[in-house]
Amino acid sequence: MNGQERLAQQSKEWLVAALFDLLSEQPYDTITVTQIAEQAQLSRRTFYRAFRDKDDLLDYYDREVGQRYLVALQQIAPQQLRFKDVLTYFFEFWWQERERIRVLIAQGLFSRMLAKITPMASEIYRVFPAPWHIDGSPTETDYIMSFATGGFWNVLNRWLVQDKPESPAKMAALLMAGLKRLGETDKDK
Incomplete structure (x- = not known):
């Protein structure tokens, strides 16, 4: 795994952690991609590179x-x-x-x-x-x-x-x- 692949994998892990942090606080249906990206301290663009939604x-x-x-x-x-x-x-x-x-x-x-x-x-x-x-x-x-x-x-x-x-x-x-x-x-x- 090269550096770019490791960074992409780390970003996915941060996004998963951010989603679970938000799920601990509010209903899934109310959580937005913007909130997930902000919680992970990543951009929406980074989110959309990895996931559709x-x-x-x-x-x-x-x-x-x-x-x-x-x-x-x-x-x-x-x-x-x-x-x-x-x-x-x-x-x-x-x-x-x-x-x-x-x-x-x-x-x-x-x-x-x-x-x-x-x-x-x-x-x-x-x-x-x-x-x-x-x-x-x-x-x-x-x-x-x-x-x-x-x-x-x-x-x-x-x-x-x-x-x-x-x-x-x-x-x-x-x-x-x-x-x-x-x-x-x-x-x-």
């Missing part, structure tokens, strides 16, 4: 955080992990983003983010073939991944909206215990 900026953040999660998952050796490890990792990753996620939830923008990230689930399955993933038809796999992804995002939403959310490790333990009980109940029938 504030929706494009928010979409950029959504894709970027999803991509970071995917890249981070790729660094893990999936064959050596237990499901609890992956749950813990999931909660630890999103814990680092909790302030921004809480802002998105408060603004009613969390589901918009999920719409950008959810299609990445099949990509995650492709690059992260963990031992507990099902072997099935592409249709079956797609539905199971959609089911699991929806569950994870709903838990994430419920968890981070709280004033004092549990730790990532506690969340992983809670989910593991609940899933184990569900599996035991299913065996009893």
Whole structure:
């Protein structure tokens, strides 16, 4: 990455930070590109070099955080992990983003983010073939991944909206215990 590319990337990061600062203070619908640029201490021209509008900026953040999660998952050796490890990792990753996620939830923008990230689930399955993933038809796999992804995002939403959310490790333990009980109940029938 050359100097100009680094500066462009830094400008995008400042614009994202500025958007979230403003989202903490006022409704998304009332925020203008001018406000975002001023908050970032950049010109409107710099904003428009990077983004079409504030929706494009928010979409950029959504894709970027999803991509970071995917890249981070790729660094893990999936064959050596237990499901609890992956749950813990999931909660630890999103814990680092909790302030921004809480802002998105408060603004009613969390589901918009999920719409950008959810299609990445099949990509995650492709690059992260963990031992507990099902072997099935592409249709079956797609539905199971959609089911699991929806569950994870709903838990994430419920968890981070709280004033004092549990730790990532506690969340992983809670989910593991609940899933184990569900599996035991299913065996009893």
